[in-house]
Every structure is written in structure tokens, then in C-alpha cells.
Amino acid sequence: MSTTRDRALDAAVELVGEQGIRALTHARVDERASLPKGSTSNWFRTRDALVAGVTTWIAETERAEFAAGGALEITTPDELIDALSGFIVAQTEVFAPRTRARYAMFLEGRRDPTLLAPLLEQRGLYVEWTTALLGHIGAAHPAEAARMLMAAGDGLVFHRLTVDPDAEVRPVVERAVRACLD
Template identity: 70%
Template sequence: MVGTEGIRALTHARVDERAGLPKGSTSNWFRTRAALVAGVATWLAESERADFGGTEAPAIDTPEQLIDALSQVIALQSGPLAPRTKARFALFLEGAGDAEMLAPLLAQRRVFVEWTTALLARVGARSPDEAVRALMAAGDGLILHRVTVDPDAEIRPVVERAVRACLD
């Protein structure tokens, strides 16, 4: 709902309706709007961890494998999973300044940063802790561009350039 209709669409009543629950059911679990938004943030983070392999970094040993894997993740996040990606972006913006709401999103991001740092080290990056910032920024920018401006923007050339730059 948040990914297709925006953050303001998220209300207890609309969640009840969408889930086919009796009126007031959602508020039994999430008493306030802040709690509801935090619950959605937690669900998003858990869903992404489940979809992208839990906390274990994938078995990647070469730059080409990393380029392929990141290109696939970006294609999923900006294609079939675009509504969820839009919801995550909306929650980050909504939660700016709200540590409780941001906590599950930031925890998920840390997991992905750790994965990516380990993968960069494995494929030969000289400074993986520094390189991960550039690579994540490039990936986030490409995802945002695809879900807002150009859904057909090429992925692999951008990812390849970013990964190769991280290896220098």
C-alpha cells in the first residue's frame, strides 16, 4: 500500500480493509500511527532479508560474479519489487529524525553493507570499507532513478563501472 499509494495511505482502517480484518483489528497490534509505520518498516526489513539470503553473503569470488549479482538485485528491487522499494524509500524519508522507526531499516541496511563490504574484499577491492559507500550510493541512485524516472535505465553498465572503480 505504501509503495503504490504513498505513506499517507497507511492508516489502521485501510490496513484492516486491505487485509480483510474486522475494523479496529490493526490498532490492537499497532496502537498508534507511529507503531504502525514502525511495524511496516520491520516487515520490509524482514522481507528483504528473506528474499536476499538472510545474513549470509552469497558465494561470489570474481568481479564478474559481483557485477551479475548486484545487477540482479537492482533489477528485482526496481522491477518486480519496485512497490516495496518505493515503500522503503518513503519510510526512510518519513522516519528521518525518528530513531525508532528507522531502526529496522538501518539494521537491514547495515546487513547489506556488511555483505557488500565482504564481497568487495573477496573480489579484490583494496579498501572495501571505503569502496562500499561509493558502490552503495551508485546502486541506491540507480534504483531511485529506475523507480521514479526511467524504469528501463540500463543496470549492468552502471554496476560494472561502479564495481570496477571500487577495485582500483
């Protein structure tokens, strides 16, 4: 069973993902989460604390899902293509509001390095994992390949969220992964 804090954070992520960072207020979170007025401010006294809580919540949630998703068991390029394709589809469909919220928090964090820290830490874990994985499956220059692959993935996610929600994923991911191995 989720706590009132969890419900508030889930609602806050939905609000930011659907309406942008300006929609994030204690009252709107309480309303979205069907919590009594003032509940969110019990956990997060200021708006800055709420924004920081949302940022940390996104990073923690995604880290837990990543760890539980079996991504660490990938051993071939085709498995990586399948996993990344599925990840991008999920981030742009089922988890689209959270993905939009993450992007909003990255932009908001440009003015506050402490706000950005949980997201950058999360990103760093993905970079390390991708670099090690690419080295394991045969990339000659795994660090460079990881930067390219992640940039391609970010571009595809952004494109699906903003321009073409039906853009094909697998062919793009396959080209990017194969290019990493050349």
C-alpha cells in the same frame, strides 16, 4: 499460511509503496488486506506502532530474502555484477512498491530515530557484506569501495523508480564494480 498480522503488514507496505506514507491508516490496511474492520489495530494500536511495524517488517523481509538468495556465495567480480544487477532489477520491478515504501520509511524515520533503527540495522548488514565481499574479490580499499558501490546502486534504483523505469542496469553496475577494483 500467513497470519492476519502478516497480511496486514504486506498490505501496509503496498499502500505506502503505491500511495505514500499518508495513505497508511488502519482502515485502509484492513480494506487492502481484506480483513475485518479493526483487525490491524489489534496488532498495532496506534498509527506510530503501525509505521514502526511496517519499518521492521520491510527490514526483516529483505534480510530473509537476502540470506536465502545465495548472495553469500559470490567469489568473482562477474558474479557480483550479475547478483547486483538482478537485485536492482528486482527492487525496481517485482518489489518496486516495497522499495518505495522503504524509501518513504527512511524519510519518515528522519524525525524518529527509533523508527529508523531497523532500516539502519538492515543497511549496516548490507554495508558489512558489501565491504567484505569487495575485499574478497580484490578491492584495495573495500570500505571506500562499498560506500561508492552502494551509492551508485541507490542512485540507479531511485532513477528507475522515479525517472526511467527502463534504464539499463548491468552496464552501470559493471562500471561501478570495476571502478571499485581499480
